[in-house]
Amino acid sequence: MPSDPTIYDIARRAGVGIATVSRVLNGSERVSPHTRSTVQRAMTDLGFRPNRAARRLAVRGPNRARVAALMPFFSANFYFAVCEPLSKGLAGADLDLVLYNIQNREDKNRVLDxxxxxxxCEGLLLCSMGIGQERVAQFRNQAVPIVSVDFPINGVPSVTVDNAAGEAKATRHLLRAGARQVALVSGPEAALAFRQREEGFFSVAGAAAPLHRAAAVNIEAGRAATAALLDAHPEIDGIVTVNDLLAVGALAEARARGLQVPEEVQIVGFDDQQLMEVIGMSTVRQPMGEFGSWAAASLATLLARPATPAATPTTVDSVELPVSLVQRATTRSAQTQRTLRPRP
Amino acid sequence: MPSDPTIYDIARRAGVGIATVSRVLNGSERVSPHTRSTVQRAMTDLGFRPNRAARRLAVRGPNRARVAALMPFFSANFYFAVCEPLSKGLAGADLDLVLYNIQNREDKNRVLDxxxxxxxCEGLLLCSMGIGQERVAQFRNQAVPIVSVDFPINGVPSVTVDNAAGEAKATRHLLRAGARQVALVSGPEAALAFRQREEGFFSVAGAAAPLHRAAAVNIEAGRAATAALLDAHPEIDGIVTVNDLLAVGALAEARARGLQVPEEVQIVGFDDQQLMEVIGMSTVRQPMGEFGSWAAASLATLLARPATPAATPTTVDSVELPVSLVQRATTRSAQTQRTLRPRP
DNA sequence: CGCGGCTAAGAAAGCGCTTTCATGCCGTCC
DNA sequence: GGACGGCATGAAAGCGCTTTCTTAGCCGCG
Structure with missing residues (x-):
């Protein structure tokens, strides 16, 4: 396959010099209308598109660094919450944000390759996904700093929360508030954060507690998972979920079955996303916005030119942000351990 | 100020040739450990960062086109809803998505400049914002196609909805369902979509109907605006808003005042964002996802290399997507015009 | 008719990097 | 012990574009 046409091809076809082609390209005044149209004709004929790299090189524009951000957009609120401060922070540091929507392993490998x-890219941001050590080495060799959000990676600074502790806290609260049988609605198996939350749940609820993994992270899937759980274990009176939307689904299903929430079933979500307060959903709050601002700040640090020659190589430490349980209307308070109403 | 160091600077400082520097840069095996570390030292000393353009030029990689997307991230749900299909669509067309978070006029001008x-960038995507004709001309001169989302721009293909018609429909519904005095909670004045919705509202409610513009697009602001409205006009029994979050705020304020919804006050939002169904909010649905996929598809078309030489220049037409009123629990149905309960 | 001034267009020198090819050095093998 | 092979390194040729410098016409004027 022939390579892309260059200004040489255009010049030849139009019977002019490359300087003239360049002038046309840049809208310079010093070209006769006739020549101009000849050249333009040649450009459209050949499907010419200027090589950006060559132009930037010639014009010696600033070498703005670019951050590639890989995100699996499966949960609208979470990823938007990190994107927003991220884009703001990177812009402030004069970095460009190139966004890649990663839906599966092939996507990821294709993009990383x-x-x-x-x-x-000059910097790499991984969100909710791991990469192998060979990959890390590849980027390290190219002096491309990596930061990770929502996923710990060996040798890569990351920002995370203690998912297990958060979910354990939620589970414990349900138990203290009188739940006899708690169950977990989890999400697709691939997500590490979800598995960690599962762990936290089982550490409190016991390994035998029922679990159902929803097929997707949305209300419908949460509802279906809850239905399955309730069908199999009618005695369930506490539902812990790994995500707010799943919790909303659980709530819908419980109500559809005529179960009083929180009297007969308690429900907890995870994230504390937008509108959970309005809905009255109890949930584990994680500071999603700080994920984004931490990532932006870290990348800015790592990509900053050493101000003084011989500066020590800049590094960034991983951080673990705190999570907290937000009690609202879908859980009972631990003190008020009302006795359960008998089920019909 | 001195320009960025190049491999020549590194080579000189390390006392080697530029080829060696390049080899170190690329992790080639054929460099002695001693030389390698000398070079690396020189690089960190000088704060060297390779010029990406030069490298791309030398290495003759594919000239992947880049789309710059300018978005004012003031409404989480809306922008995420367009971003998601957008990123997917662009990736499918082998285009890179560079995201710019635009918060004000200066941001916009700085980025566009x-x-x-x-x-x-090879393509430009404007979301919810206009630009002057000189700007359009600038990009046209550089053969950078522009598409616009949620904002009509002269001479630029755009995807929009009939905001005025949507809001008019909502307002009319409230009136048909028995509202005597409807009021509008709008948003920051800068947004055209909001002004169009205002227009639609007034066209039905009459120019004298009360309006209050919230300071921001969030629940709190919506609540404050509603409070102001209700204080000034206690007779209001229908609240139309330009955005779902504002409507949620209105709902919160109405409830806080002990007003029954929809019996004493009806409320309509705009967007039909995530969770509105759960909340039972009546609202005007606009197909936000299609905004993103239309933009991606259009850009892909406009940036496609003419397959055959002398192909006709590709163009894309503007489209207006339909909006529809979704009736839920915050409005009464038009048929059942119950008489209002007397207010306390 | 010749000369200066003006404009359109070409020649060529980079921009900062990669990569091939050439070079010089050393150790090795017959 | 001399030729040879391997290895680390340098020299130099691009990559596709912009831009300066130069040249070749052309006009009008004296």
């Missing part, structure tokens, strides 16, 4: 092969 | 000066 391109990134290292074409060296198309 | 850079974009044209540095020619850093």
């Amino acid at each position: 391109r990134l290292v092969r074409e060296r198309s | 850079r974009l044209v000066r540095e020619r850093s």
Whole structure:
């Protein structure tokens, strides 16, 4: 396959010099209308598109660094919450944000391969996903700093929360508030954060507690999972979930079955996303916005030119942000351990 | 101020040739450990960062086109809803998505200036914002296609909805359902979509109907605006808003005042964002996801290399997507015009 | 008719990097 | 002990574009 046409091809076809082509390209005044149209004709004929790299090189524009951000957009609120401060923070540090929507392992590998092969980014941000050590080494070799959000990676600074502790806290609260049988609605198996929350749940509820993994992270899936759980274990009176939307689904299902919440079933979500307060959903709050601002700040630090020559290599430490249980209307308070009403 | 160090600077400082520096840069095996570390030392000393453009030029990688997307992230749900299909669609067309978070006019001008000066994008996506015709001309001169989302721009293909019609429909419904005095909670004045919705509202409610513009697009602001409205006009029994979050705020304020919804006050939102169904909010649904996929598809078309030489220049037409009123629990049905309960 | 001034267009020199090819050095093998 | 092979390194040729410098026409004027 022939490579892209260059200004040489255009010049030849139009019977002019490359300087003239360049002038046309840049809208310079010093070109006769006739020549101009000839050249433009040649450009459209050949499907010419200027090589950006060559232009930037010639014009010696600033070498603005680019951050590639890989995100699996499965949960609208979470990813938006990190994107927003992230984009703001990176803009402040004069960094460009290139967003990649990663839906599966192939996506991820394709994008990462391109990134290292074409060296198309100066910084890398991984969100809710791991990568192998060989990958890490590839980027390290190219001096591309990596930061990770919502997922610990060996040798990569990351911002996380203690998912297990958060979910354990939620589970414990349900138990203290009188729940006899708690169950967990989890999400797709691939997500580490979800598995950690599962762990936290089982550490408190006991390994035998019922679990159902929803097929997706949305209300419908949460509702279906809850239905399955309730069908199999009618005695369930506490539902812990790994995500607010799943919790909303659980709430819908419980209500549809005529179960009083929180009197007959308590429900806890995870994230404390937008509108959970309005809905009255009890949930584990994680500071999603800080994920984004931490990532932006870290990348800015790592990509900053050493101000003084011989500066010590800058590094960034991983942080674990606190989570907290927000009690609202879908859980009872621990003190008021009302006795359960008998089920019909 | 001295320009960025190049491999020549590194080579000189390390006392080696530029080829060696390049080899170190690329992790080639054919460099002695001693030389390697000398070079690395020189690089960190000088704060060297390779010039991406030069590298891409030398390595002749594919010239992947980049789309710059300018978005004012003031409404989480809306922008996420367009971003998600957008990123997916662009990835499918082998285009990179560079995201710019635009918060005000200066942001916008700064980014646009850079974009044209540095020619850093092959395609431009404007979301919820206009630009002047000189700007349009600038990009046209550089053969950078523009598409607009949620905002009509002269000479630029755009995807929009009939905001005025949508809001008019909502207002009319309230009136048909028995509202005597409807009022509008709008948002920051800068947003065209909001002004169009205001128009639609007034066209039905009459120019004298009360309006209050919330300071921001969130629940708190919506609540404050509603409070102001209700204080000034206690007779209000129908509240139309330009956004769901504002409507949620209105709902909260109405309830806080002991007003029954929808018996004493009806409320309509706009967008039909996530969770509105759960909340039972009546609202005007606009197909936000299609905004994103339309934009991606259009850009892909406009940026496609003419397959055959001398192909006709590709263009894209503007589209207006339909909106629909979704009736839920915050409005009464038009048929059942119950008489209002007397207010306390 | 010749000369200066003006404009359109070409030649060529980079921009900062990669990569091939050439070079010089050393150790090795017959 | 001399030729040879391997290895680390340098020299130099691009990559596709912009831009300066130069040249070639052309006009009008004296």
